[in-house]
Amino acid sequence: MAKCQVGVVGTGVISTGTATLLICNRYPTVMYGRTQKSCERGLRAVGEALDDLISAGAMQKTQKETALSYLTTTTSYADLAGCAYCIESVAETIEAKREVMAHLEEVCSPETVLSSTTSAISAREIGAGLRHPERFLVAHSWNPPHLVPLVEIVRCDATTQETVDREVALMKDLGRVPVVLKKDAPGFIGNRLHHALFREAEYIIEEGIADAEDVDKTILYSIGQRYSSIGLMEYWDHVPVSLQQNIQTYLFPHLCNADRPSHLLEEKIATGEDLYQWTPERTEDYELRKRKPFYRFATVNLDEKEE
Numbered sequence: 001m002a003k004c005q006v007g008v009v010g011t012g013v014i015s016t017g018t019a020t021l022l023i024c025n026r027y028p029t030v031m032y033g034r035t036q037k038s039c040e041r042g043l044r045a046v047g048e049a050l051d052d053l054i055s056a057g058a059m060q061k062t063q064k065e066t067a068l069s070y071l072t073t074t075t076s077y078a079d080l081a082g083c084a085y086c087i088e089s090v091a092e093t094i095e096a097k098r099e100v101m102a103h104l105e106e107v108c109s110p111e112t113v114l115s116s117t118t119s120a121i122s123a124r125e126i127g128a129g130l131r132h133p134e135r136f137l138v139a140h141s142w143n144p145p146h147l148v149p150l151v152e153i154v155r156c157d158a159t160t161q162e163t164v165d166r167e168v169a170l171m172k173d174l175g176r177v178p179v180v181l182k183k184d185a186p187g188f189i190g191n192r193l194h195h196a197l198f199r200e201a202e203y204i205i206e207e208g209i210a211d212a213e214d215v216d217k218t219i220l221y222s223i224g225q226r227y228s229s230i231g232l233m234e235y236w237d238h239v240p241v242s243l244q245q246n247i248q249t250y251l252f253p254h255l256c257n258a259d260r261p262s263h264l265l266e267e268k269i270a271t272g273e274d275l276y277q278w279t280p281e282r283t284e285d286y287e288l289r290k291r292k293p294f295y296r297f298a299t300v301n302l303d304e305k306e307e
Contacts, residue, residue, distance in 0.1 A: 003027045004084035006170075007108075009100050011042030011073075014117050015089040017145035020049040023070040024059070024146065024300045025174050030080055031073045039073035046071060049146060052291070058298040066302045077103045085170060087139070089117045097126045105131050113166050115139040120187045127156035134160045139167055140188055141176070147294035149177040152188045175299030193232075202264045203256035212275040228293070 003026050008019045011033040019042070022029040031046075033039035050067055053059035059067075072079075080086055086108060088100045097116055104114055114136045116126050123138040130136055137159045142148035151171045155164055164180060171178040181188060187195065201215050210218075226235070236244065268274065276282065 005030065005082055007032065007080035007083035007086035007104075008089065009080075009086060009104070010089040011038045011045070012089060013045070013143060014141065014145060015087075016042050016045035017049060017143065017147075018087055018089060018117070018141065019071060020046050020053075020067075020144075021146035021174055021176075021299070023067045024050075024053075024298075024302065026070060026301060027174075029071050030083060031071065032077065032080060033073060033075060036075060039075060043071070043073060049144065053146075053295075053298055053300065056291075056295045056298075058295050059300045063300060063302045067300075077107050080104065081107045081109075083108065083112060085113045085115065085167075087115050087117060092118060092121065094121055094125050097121065098129065101126065101130055101136070110135065113137075113163055113170075115167060117141050117145075120191050122186060123154040123156040123159075123184045127158065133158035135163050137163055137167060138188075139171070139178075140190075142190065144291070144294075147291060147298055149175065149294075149297040150190065151176045151178045152190060153178050153180045154184050154188055155181075156184065175297065199256050199258060199262065202262040203258070206262060206264050 005028045006022050008015050008022070008029060008031045011031060015031065019029050019031050023046070031039070031042055033042055047064075047068070050059065050064045054061050054064065074080070086104050088097060088104075090096045090100055097118065101114060101116075104112070108114070110132045112135065114130075116123075116136075116138050117140055118126065118138055119140055121138075123136075126138070127133045127136045133156055136156060138152070138154040140152040140154070142150050153164060153167055153171075168178045168180065179189065185192070204210055204215055205212055
């Protein structure tokens, strides 16, 4: 069955990863860039993502040309008029995202689902001022979107259940794992958890409890392994609640409760220094290790015949 057309606004990392995901699943995709140069850069990035899938054995070399046949680029919002979905992935500011939404409302049908991939900005704030806020939501995908399966779906006050259901159906068809938040909240789920862990790790380093390498070893060789196979709250629920209460009563007063960025972070910004020495070799190895656990979630459906 022929798939609906999807628009992707932006040519950065999230946009090109989203486009890669779509075309690997036979969705005709129109990627918007502000200039022809940015469109060309986006095409190169998609090509590189496909080459990476081929190298990882997640995609056949002969499928690359088929995938790219589903992708076109444009510098005109008018070319997004026929899209059933439009996905915004531009600069992480409310102003930039509202500007995109205003352009999309000018050209798209009122039935077109408009979504933002913002990682933290409130759905309510982005959706403010839309003529049809009922068809807007946040669908936060993680980097890179064509590999990491989680998508956090966040509605604004006016978002209809039909809009949520359509977005969930699209994500499931793409092989993603959507979670629908019960209410809008800064940082959603993932980044709230992520930055709470960052905050405590930075505090441990600042307090001289351990250095960055040992913090990372602690994650890599304990809880990082554990939570790749069981859920955080699943574990919480399985441990006796009396034990959880005893540990939390003793431990919580000693944890970081800062409400601003750490001194460690500010120091690194001021000095331009990093925690690690990022040689080209280390960077290449890091990027590969970052992607490696997620190749099994890549969805490439290019062999089915369209009816």
